[in-house]
Amino acid sequence: MTEYGKGLEPQATTIPGLVVFDLPVHGDARGWFKENWQREKMTALGLPDFGPVQNNISFNDVVGTTRGIHAEPWDKWVSVATGRIFGAWVDLRDGPSFGAVFTTELDPSKAIFVPRGVGNSYQTLDADTAYTYLVNDHWSPDAAYSFLNLADETAAIEWPIPLSDVEISPKDLAHPRLADVVPIPPKRILVLGAGGQLGLALRAEYADAPHVEFADRSDLDVGSPDLVTARRWRDYGAIINAAAYTKVDLAETTEGRRDAWAANATGVAALAAVAVTNDLTLVHVSSDYVFDGSKDGAYVESDGPCPLGVYGQTKAAGDLAASTAPRHYIVRTSWVIGDGNNFVRTMASLAERGIDPKVVDDQIGRLTFTTDIARGIRHLLDTGAAFGVYNLTGAGDATSWAEVARRVFAATGHDPERVTGVSTEDYYATATGPISPRPRNSLLDTAKILTTGFSSVDAHTELLDYLAHGG
Template sequence: MSGPLLVFGAAGQLGREVMALAAARDANAVGLARSAVDITDADAVARAIADAKPRLIVNCAAYTAVDRAETEPELAAAINATGAGVLAQAADRAGIPILHISTDYVFDGSKTGAYREDDPIAPLGIYGRTKAEGEALVRAVPRHVILRTAWVYGEYGNNFLKTMLRLARERDQLRVVADQRGCPTATIDIAEAIFAVDALLQAPESGGQGFGTYHFAGTGATTWHGFAQAIVEAQAGHTGKSPPVAPITTADFPTPAKRPANSELDSSLFAKTFAYRAAYWPLRMRQVIETLFEEPSDQRTAKPS
């Protein structure tokens, strides 16, 4: 197998997980943080690719501050759209496939049932719109894989699970939205999915199969309230605290950016193509919580350049 995985956005919560999994497997991977390479700089990106000579480019870089994007549309567009396009064009010129991470926010959440890859997109806000624009730019090159995922959490960075763990220690009651539905997805499962894509693309018998757009999310669906309730129950044995979690509506908790009411993704096409499915979300959530209590992620090291 020639060349490493080249991971852009390697200092983010998903990028760190990918690099940690690569290290655990003794897999060849090079991680580049935003401070090392600005993905909107075509010359810098081209140099990084020429230096690494990768077999696959993985774009984990993203502007994910959903509410702040409403007041920073140019910055969100630069990272989520322009940067994605720069990476895709550079990958295409170098003859290297690109794997790009996208989001459920490209949908408006009005569908009943899980979203499939061929459902029409209709983003509600700046974040979703810029991610949709990034998808289109990546899709303009032939050798691409786009993974749409949702409700991402894990050991690294800031995310809903870690926020709920902190609030469960600090507060006597939590209030969490109960009318938005989705599939909690652990970064370890997304990292495993990335390696599953890489394995198929590198297989001699693949014959170019595997390129396209896929949904990949945790198995099973719940609401933010259900997710929070499960987190509180799972951490109680470690902290001795189990504050009640009160259900509220989206209207009770207004935010600058409108969220999709339904973010459930149908991941069956990915499972059929790449022979990997994410773990049942309550099981994976408990595993991540156990790991966090054993060794907080900020005490571990990730080594992006």
């Protein structure tokens, strides 16, 4: 019998993410009423804002009708409109909780949130039972499904009515035992810009993750009008945008300006639209160049953009576009060092060749190694940190480019005094091509990401390790 007057309360289960809810049901002599799905109240209690797109109803007129165990690649919100069921759920997701079992009875005063990949089954306990569920994707023959036999000995579900005495479909009878089940893999992650400095670091970071895909422009052109159909995007959980136009000075030319806006702004807006439509997390990498460097002290995430040059303007526009996706991480960094040509390798080469460089000493910031950016991105995704902007750089004191150069010289066994510090104006005084203005202060405050449990590495320590391993 339906219980009236309960409060809206979630109850954790033995399966991660599987949550039972008590639902308030209001009844009198005329019948009863309940709010079966109330987004604002339920998400406030911790239910994922899973974005249902379809409502299905299964009606069974005979006691003992038994269905499942089916695991689909989408989330479900399951409840009973009338009648009563015994429900059984088995975790069929790839991971440490694979095979975990949870059972309970549902009547109209209870509902359950079933995460993607958790097998769902039920047995009717009353005649004329209607079982209703919301799902956040449309059925597709191309989606990955998994099934478990209702009589599996490992799951050992104690059905109230023996399976030998109930109505079961031939398909359900033929499903495999747990040992032969193909687990539902995690949602895919797509890394764009996979051939760049950060892309290579992300390849290394996710080397143990078969659900992570890597693409460059030849694999996926974000400027293509076919982007919306380029993938079955509902199979993806996140897009990591490691692609960018980074030729800061060339961005000041006619051709460079066009290319910078296309890659850093227009392309990001297209990705954000895909993320919004398909409820994906968009990870976008930003830059200290969105600021003019005039602040006295480190920039925090809430500081408004005020870029100086075209590159900074396009990066700021990309940040705004990325922020339109409700599920977004904008990872703002500075002075990036990774595989390929970079400042540290240039200084090491000059030191080895006996060249004494002049290096700018009035721009300050911290080096950030791509390995740390990749590690930070994975940390945000794995921990489910609050969405938003995060500064991520190496730790330690701020330095100038000239001081970094001296540290490179010293670490490679050369006299650091061979490096001469000069002002930005003097350094570019004889330049013949277009020069983008640089922020003098690129120092970013990283306190916010540290509160999520991420640990930054001292930039100088990282520099020594980078050089020691062939930087």
